[in-house]
Amino acid sequence: MNRWTQITTFQASPGDPHRPNSTPIYQTATFGQPSVNSLGRYDYSRSGNPTRDVLESQLAKLEGVAHGFAFASGMAALSATSRVLSCGQHLVAGIDLYGGTHRLLSQILSRQGIEVSFVDTSDVSAVDKAIKPNTKLVLIETPSNPLQHIADIPKLANLAHQAGAWLAVDNTLLSPWLQQPAQLGADLVIHSATKHLGGHSDVSAGAVTTDDPDLARTLAFIQNAEGTALSPFDSWLLLRGLQTLPLRIERQQASAGHVAAFLASHPQVKRVHYPGLATHPGRDLHFSQASGAGSVISFETGNVQLSERILSALQLFTISVSFGSLHSLASLPCRMSHASIPVESRHVGEDLIRLSIGIEDPGDLIASLQTAIQRARLARSA
Numbered sequence: 499m500n501r502w503t504q505i506t507t508f509q510a511s512p513g514d515p516h517r518p519n520s521t522p523i524y525q526t527a528t529f530g531q532p533s534v535n536s537l538g539r540y541d542y543s544r545s546g547n548p549t550r551d552v553l554e555s556q557l558a559k560l561e562g563v564a565h566g567f568a569f570a571s572g573m574a575a576l577s578a579t580s581r582v583l584s585c586g587q588h589l590v591a592g593i594d595l596y597g598g599t600h601r602l603l604s605q606i607l608s609r610q611g612i613e614v615s616f617v618d619t620s621d622v623s624a625v626d627k628a629i630k631p632n633t634k635l636v637l638i639e640t641p642s643n644p645l646q647h648i649a650d651i652p653k654l655a656n657l658a659h660q661a662g663a664w665l666a667v668d669n670t671l672l673s674p675w676l677q678q679p680a681q682l683g684a685d686l687v688i689h690s691a692t693k694h695l696g697g698h699s700d701v702s703a704g705a706v707t708t709d710d711p712d713l714a715r716t717l718a719f720i721q722n723a724e725g726t727a728l729s730p731f732d733s734w735l736l737l738r739g740l741q742t743l744p745l746r747i748e749r750q751q752a753s754a755g756h757v758a759a760f761l762a763s764h765p766q767v768k769r770v771h772y773p774g775l776a777t778h779p780g781r782d783l784h785f786s787q788a789s790g791a792g793s794v795i796s797f798e799t800g801n802v803q804l805s806e807r808i809l810s811a812l813q814l815f816t817i818s819v820s821f822g823s824l825h826s827l828a829s830l831p832c833r834m835s836h837a838s839i840p841v842e843s844r845h846v847g848e849d850l851i852r853l854s855i856g857i858e859d860p861g862d863l864i865a866s867l868q869t870a871i872q873r874a875r876l877a878r879s880a
């Protein structure tokens with residue numbers, strides 16, 4: 499069966515005699531048991547809930563693996579993943595990571611006696627050098643956010659495995675529709691489902707998927723022990739979003755290609771970061787492991803004030819953190835999503851603008867950018 503069909507059709511409610519076409523929201527914390535000696539499939543929603551179960555099997559299917567876990571946010575998913583490490587162990591992470599991930603690793607894990615090294619994960623030899631005898635996890639984003647550096651998933655998986663470590667890939671930026679890291683050797687794949695998977699800016703959620711039964715047991719234990727699972731209603735919202743994932747991603751990506759080409763040819767734009775452009779240094783590597791370039795573009799203007807004025811003048815883009823929504827969004831990462839990274843550890847220019855392309859008409863989006871850049875430039879010379 500074609501993957502599109504596989505993803506957009508699923509059993510909404512296994513075992514329900516009424517065969518609903520939309521998964522019911524099992525808004526219950528507890529479940530009655532047949533007797534004290536014969537317990538049912540569900541007893542307590544923190545440990546398991548039918549709505550969440552449908553979602554979790556859908557999440558696993560998206561990444562082509564056996565096990566999926568839904569969390570209250572992307573950070574809860576990353577935090578649960580970090581729990582596979584114990585005190586005294588070492589983690590290698592990328593330098594160009596989501597701001598909240600940097601904060602979790604540098605300010606929380608470090609307090610628990612877990613050592614963290616930040617390296618440029620687009621450089622395989624740098625990761626190799628950073629690996630130590632106690633390294634247990636390598637955590638990467640590819641493309642990274644917002645600079646869109648590409649890391650070699652199969653090579654890093656090999657490196658990690660040779661060292662007796664796991665490779666975890668935060669696949670939020672592309673979504674599983676465009677890249678399936680587990681099929682390339684990753685042991686754990688993480689998502690902020692708040693972004694593409696949800697797709698409608700209406701739910702905060704996170705996901706971890708794995709094909710490894712031991713890691714799956716550990717994650718199920720952590721999810722239950724720490725009580726970080728996604729609620730039934732939010733699971734339902736996420737399930738609804740997932741059904742249109744391919745539709746949204748394809749549309750947003752096609753428009754992003756046009757927007758990136760427009761920006762690359764604009765005299766006021768110094769540099770565009772988008773793996774779909776022929777000039778992107780990691781383009782070939784990217785397309786060897788992903789089927790598309792996605793819908794997030796970042797670009798530099800060379801002037802912070804100019805960037806600020808462009809953002810203020812943009813009509814069709816909402817100034818907002820996040821990406822992957824069906825509405826187009828624009829942000830200044832240094833002031834917003836990446837502000838939690840200390841200036842000295844930041845690798846992102848102050849003038850960098852990040853755009854997330856939505857499902858609007860691409861011609862309108864380009865016209866909006868054209869006008870905003872023009873207005874911002876004129877305001878400077880005025």
Ligand SMILES: *Cc1c(COP(=O)(O)O)cnc(C)c1O
Pocket residue numbers: 571572573574596598599639643668670671689690691692693702703704
């Ligand atoms: C947003 C994001 C997160 C955090 O997810 P939340 O749902 O906001 O908690 C983690 N990783 C990446 C790459 C993100 O973009």
